Amino acid sequence: MTSASPRIAIVGAAGRMGRVLIAAVNQDAESELAAATVRPGSSLAGADLGELAGVGRLGIAAVDSLEAVVDDIDVLIDFTTPQLTLSNLAFCAEHGKAIVIGTTGLSDAELDELDSYRDQVPMVFAPNMSVGVNLTLKLLEIAARTLGDEGYDIEVIEAHHRHKVDAPSGTALRMGEVVAAAVDRNLKEHGVFERVGQCGPRDAKEIGFATVRAGDIVGEHTVMFATEGERIEVTHKASSRMTFARGAVRAARWVSGRSAGRYGMDDVLGLEDISGA
Structure with missing residues (x-):
């Protein structure tokens, strides 16, 4: 070097x-x-x-x-x-x-x-070069291993500016990959990227994704672990x-x-x- x-x-x-x-x-x-x-x-x-x-x-x-x-x-x-x-x-x-x-x-x-x-x-x-996001990925690994197979539903919500051309964001997909690996699931098999109409009740192993495109949002990502009686959210927001x-x-x-x-x-x-x- x-x-x-x-x-x-x-x-x-x-x-x-x-x-x-x-x-x-x-x-x-x-x-x-x-x-x-x-x-x-x-x-x-x-x-x-x-x-x-x-x-x-x-x-x-x-x-x-x-x-x-x-x-x-x-x-x-x-x-x-x-x-x-x-x-x-x-x-x-x-x-x-x-x-x-x-x-x-x-x-x-x-x-x-x-x-x-x-x-x-x-x-x-890397889909995201932010130091904070990469620390967040580690926190998600811990959360998923602790909660993912204990009746907690996992959802990934991301928001970006109106000009972004791909969805979900690379960071959201990486978050999904991390939590899927931590609970021994295949994201290609269990990832759900669209819910429209009579889609039926949620499968316990689903990892859902929701996308927002609006205004000048730089980048916001939340992974939700939700069960009856409580919800844990791990969030990263970039303002610049x-x-x-x-x-x-x-x-x-x-x-x-x-x-x-x-x-x-x-x-x-x-x-x-x-x-x-």
């Missing part, structure tokens, strides 16, 4: 998350903002990244291809779309770069393709995208210079098994 500050490139600099990521890298004393990309042919190519992100001039121009900055970067941060992310993984494999992936909405086939790069690219892949961006920058520092592999935020944060299992 290298002790030098990693040279970070942001993919999708013109997007909502891209702009916050630029600001987060710029604020981080242990990282260097080396480049950021916009769509090929975009009128924003050549724009100052600081002005694009609203943090003042930085003297670094947006580019419309990673090839233009291939010799200037060590690690990418990508919160874009599944197909673009997979294309960027191929770029990293070809050029020996690391990558931090916060992209959600990947299909099973796309996840398999992503995983095929685990022996070629050092990657951190900066919490995800700072986690991604932390992941970029961590993964830069590491050997190829598919890592998660557990690895980045050094979270031990606090469940006692």
Whole structure:
């Protein structure tokens, strides 16, 4: 591993998350903002990244291809779309770069393709880079192991802004996977993602999902464990995208210079098994 500050490139600099990521890298004393990309042919190519992100001039121009900055970067941060992310993984494999992936909405086939790069690219892949969310996942594991097979119904409720294109959110699905594993259930078999009309009474092993899309909600997730007489709720609320961006920058520092592999935020944060299992 290298002790030098990693040279970070942001993919999708013109997007909502891209702009916050630029600001987060710029604020981080242990990282260097080396480049950021916009769509090929975009009128924003050549724009100052600081002005694009609203943090003042930085003297670094947006580019419309990673090839233009291939010799200037060590690690990418990508919160874009599944197909673009997979294309960027191929770029990293070809050029020996690391990558931090916060992209959600990947299909099973796309996840398999992503995983095929685990022996070629050092990657951190997580549906949510927030430190708080990843701690919440550990708390959910404890709760599910304690309550899940004792007559408690499990429901996952998530809310995001009106512009989010995938549902349920990657974080909600990850929460569902954690609680399902803790009670020895298969989420593909027991996950219920829609209830409409005369759907009948709830099956005891269901893990239900409810989705809200409204306004400018950054991200809210609640997992409910409910039985007759009481209800326990584990909730995480994000009020700013900066919490995800700072986690991604932390992941970029961590993964830069590491050997190829598919890592998660557990690895980045050094979270031990606090469940006692």
